[in-house]
Amino acid sequence: MIISGAAVVTSLDPVHITRDDVHVKDGRIAAEGGGERHDCSGCLVVPGNVCAHTHLYSALARGMPYDLEPPEDFLQILQRVWWRLDRALDEDSVRASALVGGMEALLSGTTTLVDHHASPNAIDGSLDVLAAAFGEVGIRSVLCYEVTDRDGPERADAGVEENRGFLRRVAEGRWPLARGMVGAHASFTLSDEALAACVALADEARAGIHVHLAEDQADEADAEARFGLRAAHRLSEAGVLTDASLAAHAVHLTRAEAELLRESGVTVAHNPRSNMNNAVGRAPLAWLGPRLALGTDGIGADMFEESRAAFFRLREDGLDTPAGWPLTALTEGSALAGRLFDEPALGRIEVGAPADLVVLDYAAPTPLTDHSLASHWIFGLSAASVRDVLVGGELVVHDRKLTRVDSDELVLEAREESRRLWERLERIGPHPFSPSGTPAIAGGT
Ligand SMILES: [Zn+2]
Numbered sequence: 244m245i246i247s248g249a250a251v252v253t254s255l256d257p258v259h260i261t262r263d264d265v266h267v268k269d270g271r272i273a274a275e276g277g278g279e280r281h282d283c284s285g286c287l288v289v290p291g292n293v294c295a296h297t298h299l300y301s302a303l304a305r306g307m308p309y310d311l312e313p314p315e316d317f318l319q320i321l322q323r324v325w326w327r328l329d330r331a332l333d334e335d336s337v338r339a340s341a342l343v344g345g346m347e348a349l350l351s352g353t354t355t356l357v358d359h360h361a362s363p364n365a366i367d368g369s370l371d372v373l374a375a376a377f378g379e380v381g382i383r384s385v386l387c388y389e390v391t392d393r394d395g396p397e398r399a400d401a402g403v404e405e406n407r408g409f410l411r412r413v414a415e416g417r418w419p420l421a422r423g424m425v426g427a428h429a430s431f432t433l434s435d436e437a438l439a440a441c442v443a444l445a446d447e448a449r450a451g452i453h454v455h456l457a458e459d460q461a462d463e464a465d466a467e468a469r470f471g472l473r474a475a476h477r478l479s480e481a482g483v484l485t486d487a488s489l490a491a492h493a494v495h496l497t498r499a500e501a502e503l504l505r506e507s508g509v510t511v512a513h514n515p516r517s518n519m520n521n522a523v524g525r526a527p528l529a530w531l532g533p534r535l536a537l538g539t540d541g542i543g544a545d546m547f548e549e550s551r552a553a554f555f556r557l558r559e560d561g562l563d564t565p566a567g568w569p570l571t572a573l574t575e576g577s578a579l580a581g582r583l584f585d586e587p588a589l590g591r592i593e594v595g596a597p598a599d600l601v602v603l604d605y606a607a608p609t610p611l612t613d614h615s616l617a618s619h620w621i622f623g624l625s626a627a628s629v630r631d632v633l634v635g636g637e638l639v640v641h642d643r644k645l646t647r648v649d650s651d652e653l654v655l656e657a658r659e660e661s662r663r664l665w666e667r668l669e670r671i672g673p674h675p676f677s678p679s680g681t682p683a684i685a686g687g688t
Pocket of ligand 1: 296297298359455491540
């Protein structure tokens with residue numbers, strides 16, 4: 244295929260725009276290729292976006308009825324919303340969530356999802372269900388199962404085994420568009436034993452660990468009460484924080500914890516919209532190192548929107564954040580995906596790189612240059628401009644429609660599945676788990 248007529252952003256950081264044709268051959272950007280000409284006159288072509296932290300299991304939660312008392316803090320949000328929803332999931336709802344979430348991601352220009360999955364009553368094989376669904380719509384994914392002790396030691400073991408089996412199947416080449424990490428929930432729901440099992444598996448499979456860190460003060464309070472350590476120090480001592488690992492949130496860090504993260508080379512996924520929505524506070528971004536990527540934490544997968552939220556949230560505090568800041572963070576997300584897929588050029592449109600790219604139908608009302616792109620990204624571009632999407636050289640969105648599946652059908656199925664999921668959810672009470680350093684709650688099931 245030859246993509247012709249467009250302004251092509253070959254790299255987001257540093258920004259570089261060319262007007263040359265893009266040749267795609269055997270899934271990659273090529274110097275010469277021939278084949279069908281794909282007319283993109285007047286369009287802007289950008290590298291596919293990477294969402295560095297999400298939970299597709301929450302895709303069917305939108306608008307879910309809620310009969311309990313409204314949560315008053317982050318822990319209650321988990322106990323009364325997410326830890327009920329995850330227990331209501333079965334294989335069909337996991338599949339429907341992945342299909343509809345994968346669809347929305349592609350239609351908003353996201354070509355890779357880094358997912359953190361939990362379905363405590365349907366653990367075995369759940370990552371294969373996700374990989375198959377994402378493969379069906381044609382999106383790249385990095386998957387892991389959330390190991391936690393909050394649902395008992397058997398489920399913690401089953402979570403470790405789910406990660407182990409999936410990592411093995413990925414290594415065997417079963418899922419070309421998927422890679423695996425070892426999923427760990429967060430320090431405050433993990434025993435030393437479960438954490439050690441995650442680290443042992445990560446060592447054995449040469450994988451990174453995807454974990455939540457200091458999203459809320461409760462994570463830190465628990466680490467201090469149980470171990471006399473800050474959460475990052477506990478994870479570091481256990482061997483979780485390596486340059487292959489990914490830590491989501493990092494909101495309540497001390498300066499020393501931030502230093503520790505920076506030294507370890509761990510990638511931090513910053514999720515500004517989720518943090519605002521949960522009223523957990525602001526990550527100390529200025530203290531963190533260069534490995535800082537953006538995630539949505541399950542609030543869709545629209546990285547244009549997340550970039551904008553991240554930017555405006557920073558600007559509210561001061562004018563020293565340049566418009567290019569989100570592009571740097573998005574590039575870091577691509578670098579993370581590039582390491583996981585062993586594709587160092589992922590996220591750039593250059594010869595040899597996997598052809599993951601997005602065609603935006605964007606009539607720039609002012610000149611589009613290397614210098615101005617960052618401002619167009621913040622003040623002009625949006626997912627509404629996404630016209631076509633290629634993943635691994637395949638046109639998976641063409642003229643705003645998915646090419647591999649019938650999206651209307653998929654949406655109807657998701658709606659049916661959400662009805663069933665919401666019914667099951669009604670019968671599940673608040674989760675009884677409480678970390679140390681917080682009062683226990685009564686009346687869980
Ligand atoms: Zn999360």
